Amino acid sequence: MNNFRYHAYTDIRFGKGQVKCLTELVAPYGKNVLMVYGGGSIKKNGLYQQVKELLSDFNVYELPGVEPNPKIESVRTGVALCKDKNIDVVLAVGGGSTIDAAKVIAGGATYDGDPWDLVTDNKKIGKVLPIVTILTLAATGSEMNKNAVISNMETNEKLGTSSHDFIPQASICDPEYLYSLPAVQTAAGTADIMSHIFEQYFQKETGAYITDRYSESVLKTCIKYCPIALKEPDNYEARANLMWASTQALNSILSCGKGGAWTCHPIEHELSAYYDITHGVGLAIVTPRWMRYILSDATVDRFCEYGKNVWDITAEDKYECANMAIDATEKFFKDCGIPMTLTEIGIDDSKIDIMAEDTIKYNAMDRAYVALDKEDVKKILMACL
């Protein structure tokens, strides 16, 4: 087990009606609040109005319209508002995109240059305004972690950045907000959660037994409850388990004692950077192809362990067991209604070369579970067509 730091200090308020805690969670930081949100679904479901009422004693400024795969332009607008209105605390109401944008806004508020600098070089992140979130989508885990991913469509870059101070001070997680999600978002969100787990579970370090069992627990939760949530969108138990799974999958608990770099996320980030596709859909397409590509004598035991502990596969032959596990993973995504080829979502082979090149350029793919070079990434992407 590798040495690690675990410091996920977010004050989580989980469950029905927890928005009632909002006032007490925001109050310690000041009166000037920047409320960041997305496309307006919170106006339809009444959450917008509720937040405004709960914060009626505060000065609430608004940044609406944060996009999926949030764009640096929105961040720049938010930073300008922070500086202009002397903002004390940034409140993100939405999913991972909104929260990620809020993080870079909170860092940009005290930075003199262009906030894109904080995305390309996280050493430039200084003081960060406190962040509070109300989560409305189960996917990225951004509500309890230090990460943010921002896109710059001018340069076709979708890059991750992070700071310990990006971890939200508090997050309200009410599973009932998930009831109204379109099926595709429930499915893509679950694919994102599962990919976060795979990126940490498939690593060279094998002595972190407790962490691996946790990872399998969260995977089993996704596999059990995503189909239920798709059939019964207002099944509370399903939504609650998926919502907590999304937080657990990427609050660093599943990497305790483990190391190494990620694989499918870097590859998918290039798909989103060039085609602005739904992140979870891209991950679902890439994941089983990546698994098959790296299956070898060096990895078969791990895939077999995955098959036995997550999918209850009992095949004696190791390769049979591993392949059954990979097939089960692909079939699961397909059964959840996710398009499972790039062709289906309108992507051909024309940019595979540049996407593979950028994957290697921006990420430490040599430190991944199985090190990949540009040719490897190209082959994986070709298999996704």
Place this chain on the structure above:
Amino acid sequence: MNNFRYHAYTDIRFGKGQVKCLTELVAPYGKNVLMVYGGGSIKKNGLYQQVKELLSDFNVYELPGVEPNPKIESVRTGVALCKDKNIDVVLAVGGGSTIDAAKVIAGGATYDGDPWDLVTDNKKIGKVLPIVTILTLAATGSEMNKNAVISNMETNEKLGTSSHDFIPQASICDPEYLYSLPAVQTAAGTADIMSHIFEQYFQKETGAYITDRYSESVLKTCIKYCPIALKEPDNYEARANLMWASTQALNSILSCGKGGAWTCHPIEHELSAYYDITHGVGLAIVTPRWMRYILSDATVDRFCEYGKNVWDITAEDKYECANMAIDATEKFFKDCGIPMTLTEIGIDDSKIDIMAEDTIKYNAMDRAYVALDKEDVKKILMACL
């Protein structure tokens, strides 16, 4: 899944040599440090000297000699030191007993009356000095939670208290400190960890699927690694997994979405209050008897789930499966070398009546997984003789 708050804000530094972080972890709180520790094993293994060197720029005052089942007298001495020396931060170096004492000392430092008041009535806990810990035993989880248990041998009371502000600001967890533990402490510590999990796992709420799978993960970790640590005291992987298991078992992650009161801990606290026995030994003795006592049509499914998921029991008959799981639990403790009857540790039936009465008096046993009255507790204790 019940609503919950999860806010385990401790900054954990886990692994070999992490004591090097001590200076940076203590520095934010001030110069006057009260160092609380136990029986002197830290002087033998060099940790005492290391701490003093790392804190050479601080004013370090000392409270040595904190007992297993820490006594209120030690707490009173510590509180007096805090007030006299204007202490800024309490540093606990030891196991759960030392950390528990440090917590009530940190609360007592700002309280005008007798610190025993803070044990009998946690509403009297006001401001708490910041607490930093260096953990040397894997058992209580006190390094990342809000609980403290203090004994008053004059009144034969061993009582728990808690405050959100008792959660340590930072904890250094180096598994190498466990190498020199006597076998009985390794075994008793593991029994304590497993009991913490049982108290949360066996609850009426069944919708917290992800939490239950986590609980099973930590139980499997204990079952796998305790025997290894007993055979090879310096097996790092075993010690590391057990140490992280102890923190996970009681930092509230395993009660997320679940509710209800505890059973075996309240009963064992009376054994320790009257006989000052090792907490983990008492728990190991009580646990299988409690399990058998409450096995019924209402609980058999849960015990069977425990058997299948933790012990890989495949028996078709539910009661057979449940009984095999309980037998496996008892055998596990026995194989770890724990004396498994009260008679073996010198306890007869003379105080069973008063211990049962006190169990009911001090605890909400009516809200436990299976509600117990005084007669039930007596019967369980009689079965332990």
